[in-house]
Amino acid sequence: MSDIVHLNNLTVTYERHPAVHHISGGFAAGSLTAIAGPNGAGKSTLLKAIVGELRPAEGSIDRGVLTRNDFGYLPQAADIVRRFPISVADTVMLGVWKNAGAFGRFSREDGERAREALSIVGLSGFENRHIGALSAGQFQRVLFARLLLQDARVILLDEPFTAIDQRTTRDLLDLVLQWNQQGRTVIAVLHDFEQVRSYFPETLLIARELVGWGKTQDIMSPANLIKARAMAERWDEEAETCLPEEQHDEDGLAKREPAE
Numbered sequence: 586m587s588d589i590v591h592l593n594n595l596t597v598t599y600e601r602h603p604a605v606h607h608i609s610g611g612f613a614a615g616s617l618t619a620i621a622g623p624n625g626a627g628k629s630t631l632l633k634a635i636v637g638e639l640r641p642a643e644g645s646i647d648r649g650v651l652t653r654n655d656f657g658y659l660p661q662a663a664d665i666v667r668r669f670p671i672s673v674a675d676t677v678m679l680g681v682w683k684n685a686g687a688f689g690r691f692s693r694e695d696g697e698r699a700r701e702a703l704s705i706v707g708l709s710g711f712e713n714r715h716i717g718a719l720s721a722g723q724f725q726r727v728l729f730a731r732l733l734l735q736d737a738r739v740i741l742l743d744e745p746f747t748a749i750d751q752r753t754t755r756d757l758l759d760l761v762l763q764w765n766q767q768g769r770t771v772i773a774v775l776h777d778f779e780q781v782r783s784y785f786p787e788t789l790l791i792a793r794e795l796v797g798w799g800k801t802q803d804i805m806s807p808a809n810l811i812k813a814r815a816m817a818e819r820w821d822e823e824a825e826t827c828l829p830e831e832q833h834d835e836d837g838l839a840k841r842e843p844a845e
């Protein structure tokens with residue numbers, strides 16, 4: 586299988602402090618991958634970089650022929666504002682905003698598809714509800730309906746089941762598995778290791794730097810999890826981004842500019 590997204594020595598920083606450091610590897614087309622790692626390991630940052638919200642400080646992301654519209658991205662619930670006076674139906678329709686004609690009008694067909702997507706996630710009849718009046722689980726169902734409508738080739742989910750009831754988690758997990766069976770590439774940041782082991786064949790384990798990337802049963806070993814924790818604890822939050830590759834000597838030591 587060829588890679589649909591490839592990371593080449595990727596480093597992503599916030600004000601020169603690396604959050605993701607020198608990660609290389611590829612997501613095979615049609616793969617189902619969990620991104621796991623301790624708190625603050627750079628998982629959300631990595632998703633944001635893949636979808637193009639953050640630019641690499643070093644290295645690159647090869648997305649081949651894919652464009653922004655080929656990516657469906659569900660941010661962490663904490664990053665989504667729900668106070669907008671917008672209905673469930675309009676939220677789902679945002680999944681096809683690119684189809685909207687002049688004056689932001691959608692076709693009757695898109696309206697039909699939105700209703701169908703809401704029915705698939707078990708929310709028929711909720712079209713006119715205000716999104717602020719939904720439970721956390723219902724709102725997550727709405728966001729999954731939006732992803733359904735978007736029909737993306739690569740779907741990125743950031744902790745999609747955190748603080749969601751069991752029934753909703755099961756229903757939405759089924760959708761994730763169906764997307765993958767349809768040939769879509771799915772990448773999900775997950776905290777529940779049992780979920781990772783049971784449903785996600787591939788895992789990318791990070792602690793700012795790569796701990797392991799491959800078959801879940803190999804990567805999620807006790808030794809790797811201990812290593813990830815130790816790497817995260819050792820990480821210096823104040824560390825500055827390292828010098829560009831060409832400024833390293835053969836021993837891998839950064840060459841500093843001579844003091845003036």
Ligand SMILES: Nc1ncnc2c1ncn2[C@@H]1O[C@H](COP(=O)(O)OP(=O)(O)OP(=O)(O)O)[C@@H](O)[C@H]1O
Nearest residue numbers: 599603604622623624625626627628629630631822
């Ligand atoms: N907008 C930001 N500005 C500055 N630093 C940030 C920003 N977002 C994240 N960071 C820092 O980048 C590092 C990685 O954060 P990130 O959210 O990517 O980790 P994570 O693995 O998703 O964490 P968690 O599991 O706790 O959600 C952390 O040190 C965090 O404080």
